[in-house]
Ligand SMILES: Nc1ncnc2c1ncn2[C@@H]1O[C@H](COP(=O)(O)OP(=O)(O)OP(=O)(O)O)[C@@H](O)[C@H]1O
């Protein structure tokens with residue numbers, strides 16, 4: 768609504784360009800690359816500014832709305848589409864929606880982007896070697912022992928983004944610095960902090 772342009776919320780964020788829409792911040796990357804870590808910092812940041820924010824983390828959604836799904840390409844696609852749908856619903860209602868999802872295929876991410884609305888694809892970039900060293904959930908170890916199949920980066924592909932709005936390198940930069948780069952992009956392109 769035209770009349771809402773320039774209205775300030777309690778925290779002094781002036782919504783100039785979004786016309787009171789939110790934005791989807793879609794974090795994609797290998798397991799262990801740092802999506803959840805970065806997403807949590809972003810969530811806290813925007814919450815402290817008084818914005819409406821939701822964090823949709825792939826792991827949590829797999830335990831809930833996608834508990835019947837596995838890790839075949841088809842199941843991953845179904846899962847990604849559900850998350851994309853939810854994120855678009857939220858963002859069109861003014862919520863800053865942070866998604867942390869491996870989303871290994873470009874087509875999945877394009878599907879989410881093409882649902883419309885403000886969409887920021889963030890490549891959470893980290894080499895497979897480092898992700899395997901971090902291995903916080905022991906998934907790479909299990910995959911190398913053959914206990915799990917279809918592990919992204921091992922038996923299943925990861926297609927790096929070619930048109931990500933933001934690339935963060937979690938091998939080089941701290942979680943706070945990485946989150947800060949995303950905040951800068953989103954603030955500059957969608958919100959003017961007043
Ligand atoms: N910018 C960073 N710098 C250094 N270490 C990081 C950074 N971001 C994340 N890490 C570390 O990497 C590990 C994995 O991070 P995280 O759990 O966020 O990955 P993820 O991408 O959510 O993985 P998954 O897809 O398996 O959920 C953690 O131990 C975390 O502390």
Ligand SMILES: [Mg+2]
Pocket residue numbers: 802803804826867
């Ligand atoms: Mg995670």
